[in-house]
Amino acid sequence: MCLDNITTSNFSKIQYLRSHNSNITYPVLKDMFKRGLAEPGVPSEHDELLDVTALLLIKVHKDNTILPSLVDTIFLRNREGLFTLDLIWAFFEARDPYSLMLIANYLESDDSNDVKLARKLLDFVPSIDMSEEKNGKKQYMDFFRFFKENSPFLYFTGENFQRTSKPIRYIVSKTAKYLCRRISLNTGNPLTSLTGNENNLLANFNRLDDDKQSLLSNFSLRLHYENLSLWNSWIKTSISNQISTAHTGLMF
Numbered sequence: 001m002c003l004d005n006i007t008t009s010n011f012s013k014i015q016y017l018r019s020h021n022s023n024i025t026y027p028v029l030k031d032m033f034k035r036g037l038a039e040p041g042v043p044s045e046h047d048e049l050l051d052v053t054a055l056l057l058i059k060v061h062k063d064n065t066i067l068p069s070l071v072d073t074i075f076l077r078n079r080e081g082l083f084t085l086d087l088i089w090a091f092f093e094a095r096d097p098y099s100l101m102l103i104a105n106y107l108e109s110d111d112s113n114d115v116k117l118a119r120k121l122l123d124f125v126p127s128i129d130m131s132e133e134k135n136g137k138k139q140y141m142d143f144f145r146f147f148k149e150n151s152p153f154l155y156f157t158g159e160n161f162q163r164t165s166k167p168i169r170y171i172v173s174k175t176a177k178y179l180c181r182r183i184s185l186n187t188g189n190p191l192t193s194l195t196g197n198e199n200n201l202l203a204n205f206n207r208l209d210d211d212k213q214s215l216l217s218n219f220s221l222r223l224h225y226e227n228l229s230l231w232n233s234w235i236k237t238s239i240s241n242q243i244s245t246a247h248t249g250l251m252f
Contacts, residue, residue, distance in 0.1 A: 055090040154173075215247070
């Protein structure tokens with residue numbers, strides 16, 4: 001596998017890898033990845049080979065089965081002070097929200113280096129304090145609750161450490177949460193077309209400030225889960241009535 005002259009641009013790197021390694025089959029790549037995992041602590045050029053293999057498996061072959069091994073390798077390297085940036089990028093490029101829980105598990109680690117990295121990688125949720133002063137086990141439970149509630153409404157932004165020191169990797173679509181509609185992970189748009197009534201609801205919703213949007217989206221989802229019949233009645237009322245009801249937490 002040729003690794004010479006790979007540019008630092010993520011897009012260029014993917015294009016380069018695809019064009020220069022098109023003759024390497026999936027089974028060969030998978031075997032190379034497994035052999036790379038079995039050789040921890042070997043010279044850095046072997047680490048780079050593993051990084052490239054992981055990236056090809058994820059971006060070209062859409063193989064997300066390697067994510068558990070990949071996240072363990074990231075944290076192992078981090079403990080040893082080794083390079084992790086490309087593996088982290090490859091991991092998130094899988095665009096698999098459920099893989100976030102693989103990272104969250106490390107919030108409960110006994111190794112402070114694990115906890116610090118997990119906090120850094122998950123520090124994109126505005127409602128969760130990932131500072132070092134907080135208890136890792138509590139942060140895990142907070143993240144678990146956040147994920148359980150919001151996973152159908154997450155979309156991938158593409159931000160990474162090459163662009164910013166604090167990438168916002170996933171964003172919750174408040175509009176989708178308000179309508180209780182699943183969205184495309186890559187675009188943030190509903191998976192199916194909205195009805196005329198839903199478009200009218202969103203027109204009013206989008207005129208609200210962030211606080212009112214958060215209030216309505218959170219209340220709407222909770223009511224939808226608890227009592228679908230009441231939700232169907234509530235969502236048809238005026239936006240002012242919806243806000244009033246959400247403030248009190250009571251229906252009619």
